[in-house]
Amino acid sequence: MSIQETLQTALKGRSLAGRSLLTWLDYTPEEIRFVLDLSKQVKREKNAVCERFKGKTLALLFEKRSTRTRCAFETAFGEEGGHPVFLSTADIQLGAKESIEDTARVLGRMFSAIQFRGFKQSTVEALANYSGVPVYNGLTDAFHPTQALADILTLEENFGACKGKKLCFVGDGRNNVARSLLVISAQLGVNFSIITPKALSPDPELLKICEPLAQRSGASITVCDDRDQVAGADALYTDVWVSMGEESKREERRALLKPYQINQTLMDMTGRKDAIFLHCLPAVKGEEVAAGVIDGPQSRAWDQAENRKHTIKAILLATLL
Ligand code: CP
Numbered sequence: 001m002s003i004q005e006t007l008q009t010a011l012k013g014r015s016l017a018g019r020s021l022l023t024w025l026d027y028t029p030e031e032i033r034f035v036l037d038l039s040k041q042v043k044r045e046k047n048a049v050c051e052r053f054k055g056k057t058l059a060l061l062f063e064k065r066s067t068r069t070r071c072a073f074e075t076a077f078g079e080e081g082g083h084p085v086f087l088s089t090a091d092i093q094l095g096a097k098e099s100i101e102d103t104a105r106v107l108g109r110m111f112s113a114i115q116f117r118g119f120k121q122s123t124v125e126a127l128a129n130y131s132g133v134p135v136y137n138g139l140t141d142a143f144h145p146t147q148a149l150a151d152i153l154t155l156e157e158n159f160g161a162c163k164g165k166k167l168c169f170v171g172d173g174r175n176n177v178a179r180s181l182l183v184i185s186a187q188l189g190v191n192f193s194i195i196t197p198k199a200l201s202p203d204p205e206l207l208k209i210c211e212p213l214a215q216r217s218g219a220s221i222t223v224c225d226d227r228d229q230v231a232g233a234d235a236l237y238t239d240v241w242v243s244m245g246e247e248s249k250r251e252e253r254r255a256l257l258k259p260y261q262i263n264q265t266l267m268d269m270t271g272r273k274d275a276i277f278l279h280c281l282p283a284v285k286g287e288e289v290a291a292g293v294i295d296g297p298q299s300r301a302w303d304q305a306e307n308r309k310h311t312i313k314a315i316l317l318a319t320l321l
């Protein structure tokens with residue numbers, strides 16, 4: 001079946017065309033599963049030359065730096081005939097001399113879709129509310145949904161269906177990557193543990209929102225400060241100890257998170273020789289992960305990075321065709 005046919009027969013006639021992606025909380029488990037399966041098809045057909053985005057334009061707004069997210073959006077869209085336009089805060093008046101709402105209204109008249117990476121979730125929400133075109137969250141302080149999709153794809157490539165697999169996030173339990181993994185795990189039935197010092201526990205409100213989702217999918221969600229809980233894990237995941245915008249907290253975080261580094265001892269504590277290591281990247285080797293682990297045989301961080309492109313292309317295809 002071609003991707004066009006897949007999209008037409010998708011979700012029993014309920015299309016995702018025109019939808020934004022601000023957080024996976026806005027999607028049903030069936031819709032997430034659809035985009036995940038579409039990502040696999042996109043990856044299988046990655047060498048096909050297509051022009052599915054011909055005549056379309058994508059604004060890429062960046063308040064924060066990026067390698068993977070920017071390159072994934074730009075290449076996934078541009079290779080298929082679309083015209084991506086990169087705009088940093090050095091280029092445009094995003095909430096400075098012009099309100100976010102007005103910028104959104106103008107961009108919505110010129111672009112088929114908008115990607116935003118920056119600080120506040122409320123900015124990406126305002127762009128979606130006022131632009132009238134699909135808006136994709138390419139990372140905010142609160143969520144990083146396109147990353148979480150690539151992470152689940154990587155988990156499934158290694159272990160088959162993600163449902164019932166044990167994924168442990170070890171590190172800053174309140175950051176955007178941990179929060180997005182929490183949501184997608186609750187939606188898809190992944191047994192997800194956040195292993196973090198008490199001071200960095202995830203927002204109780206988000207945990208509460210995820211509770212009924214986890215009940216429906218059968219996911220178990222746990223938060224603890226005990227590293228022994230990695231026992232039996234299929235995958236250990238970490239992220240930087242200091243996220244973008246939190247640079248002043250470096251020393252405090254180093255002190256808190258030092259015992260939570262993913263090194264070979266922690267990988268071995270899973271008791272699983274086939275356990276994999278995941279990291280959204282960029283990594284600070286020697287802080288959240290030992291170089292021997294991220295560069296070693298259990299690491300899937302580089303597949304994960306490649307999967308950003310396939311999953312982002314699938315999101316664009318599902319919402320723009
Ligand atoms: N993982 C990720 O979002 O990487 P970039 O910050 O390079 O986009």
Ligand code: NVA
Nearest residue numbers: 175239243244280281
């Ligand atoms: N938590 C990190 C993720 C980077 C992809 C940050 O926000 O900087």
